Amino acid sequence: MSLSTVQQVLARIYTDSKLRDDFLTNPDVVGISFGLNCQEIQQLSKLSRQQVDLFARSLKRKRLGEIRKLLPLTNQALGKEFNPLFFQYSETYLPTGNKKHLLDAIAFTKFLLQQLTTDNTQPVSVLDVLRYEAVRLKMFEGKRLLFCNRFYYHLETLINSLHSDSPLIPYPQPNIGIWFRLPNSQWRSLFIPFSVKRKKIFSFHRLVQKYLAIQ
Incomplete structure (x- = not known):
């Protein structure tokens, strides 16, 4: 087996708390399931629970720090609920690759939108901030044009209130x-802007025309 x-x-x-518990309880079974040989399993089993848990927490804290940098407005809007939600999410996804921090943040926004929409625990204005930052991250990903x-709310007002460290003004x-x-x-x-009672569907062509007309 390679290094x-x-x-x-x-x-x-x-990064996986359940797998970590299984490994610390029965390293042979978990090691074999990953194709490790006896020497590799023996080497890994020398790690104590304290060592593993300490390093696992440090990795999650590092991920959290990177996520905060990429989602500063969402972090501010959610306040003290941001960290617990991230730690809950971190058990479900492990980023890899050159853009792992960006992909991690994008996956976290998807998790938040699903979680907060289902739980209905946050005002719609907070979800608007989250949707805004989710779009910005996807722009950096470079896959779409x-x-x-x-x-549902005036974005500039929401964003300016967060930038000025004021309470969120919806x-x-x-x-x-x-x-x-x-x-x-x-x-x-x-x-x-559009009317909630009288929604209009705009084609992309008409939107671009209107945009160019006001420039």
Whole structure:
């Protein structure tokens, strides 16, 4: 078994609390399930629970720090609930690759949207902030040239209140947010208010025309 495989197993043990408990209780069974040989299992089993738990916590704290940098507004809007939600999420996903922090943050926004929408524990204004930052992260990912999302509050007011460390100021203004760019060009955005009672569906062509007309 290669060193990289052993390191991958260690990474799983450090980031998955159930797997970590199983390994510390019965390292032979877990080690064999990952294809480790007897020598590798014996080497890993020398790690104490205290060592493993301490390193696992430090890894999660490091991930949390990176997530906070990428989701500063959501972190501020959620306040003390941000950390517990992240630790709950961290048990479900392990990022890999060159953009692992970005992918981690994107996956966390998906988790938050599903969790908070289901629990209905946060005001819609907080979800608007989360949706806004989720779009910005996906823009950095570079896979798409167009994003469209619906918001229920005036985003600029929400964002400015968070930037000034003031309480979140929700100003109701349903709108559609559009972000788009042509290849090798900068992102442009457009926010179009609409009536909740009389919703209008805009095609992308009409949105771009309206955007260009007001420039």
